Amino acid sequence: MTSLADYLHTRRTVPSVALDEPGPDSETLKSMLTIAMRVPDHGKLAPWRFIVYSRAADGERIGDKLAEIWKRRDPEAVEKRLEQERTRFTRAPLVVAVVSTADLHPKIPVWEQELSAGAVCMNLLHAAAAYGFSAQWLTEWFAFDEEAASYLGLDEGERFAGFVQIGTPTEPPVERPRPEVADKLTAWGGKG
Numbered sequence: 001m002t003s004l005a006d007y008l009h010t011r012r013t014v015p016s017v018a019l020d021e022p023g024p025d026s027e028t029l030k031s032m033l034t035i036a037m038r039v040p041d042h043g044k045l046a047p048w049r050f051i052v053y054s055r056a057a058d059g060e061r062i063g064d065k066l067a068e069i070w071k072r073r074d075p076e077a078v079e080k081r082l083e084q085e086r087t088r089f090t091r092a093p094l095v096v097a098v099v100s101t102a103d104l105h106p107k108i109p110v111w112e113q114e115l116s117a118g119a120v121c122m123n124l125l126h127a128a129a130a131y132g133f134s135a136q137w138l139t140e141w142f143a144f145d146e147e148a149a150s151y152l153g154l155d156e157g158e159r160f161a162g163f164v165q166i167g168t169p170t171e172p173p174v175e176r177p178r179p180e181v182a183d184k185l186t187a188w189g190g191k192g
Contacts, residue, residue, distance in 0.1 A: 005070070006068070009023065013125070013134070013135075013174075016091040018169055018170045019134060019167030019169060019188050020093065020170050023094040023167045024128075024169075025129060025164060029052070032130075033096070033124070036120050039123055040117055040119060042108045042116070045108060045113060045143045047116055047117060048101045048116065048117040048120050049101055050098060050099070050144045051097040052090050052094065052097060053095040053096075054093070055092075055093050058089060062089040063087055063090060065148075066085040066148060067082040067083075069085075069145065088140065089150035092136075092167040093167070094165070094166045095163050096124060097162070097164075098120050098160070099153075099158050099159070100158060100160070100161045101117075103186050120192075121161050121162040124136055124164045124166075125164065131166060133167060133169075134166075134167065134173070135165060135167075138164075138165060139160060139161045139162050139164050143160035143163070
């Protein structure tokens with residue numbers, strides 16, 4: 001097996017709470033995003049874009065806003081829950097939002113465009129690993145909350161495909177149970 005196959009056979013996510021400095025510098029991030037964009041893209045629409053958030057520059061401000069929004073949605077929220085919101089963008093040194101910009105097209109279904117944005121997220125995980133980092137792909141409530149999503153930079157008609165938290169792992173990844181291929185495989189026997 002090649003080293004790429006070995007990597008893919010053992011790929012595992014390190015949780016964002018276990019990601020720390022250093023994160024990628026601007027040149028490394030640019031290279032990682034270039035890799036991330038090398039995905040299937042029917043019609044060459046590039047139906048996605050990126051928003052980058054830095055823990056140092058943006059994390060606390062975003063966290064305060066998310067806690068404020070959550071408190072308005074749930075006035076009974078306890079401080080522990082609000083603190084969880086405050087730390088959403090301070091876990092890893094860098095968070096990259098992958099935004100799906102899918103739109104109606106005469107030949108390419110929106111679903112295919114959205115799948116392309118998902119592929120960008122997965123490629124970004126691989127790119128992070130290629131540069132010696134680890135990354136976690138998350139979507140959380142604020143990806144689907146109109147006010148929070150707008151605050152985080154979403155434009156009308158766009159959706160978050162995910163938030164990819166990137167940093168240096170402080171602990172090794174832990175394996176989890178995986179399905180057996182045979183349990184997920186069906187051989188088509190024809191119809192009729």
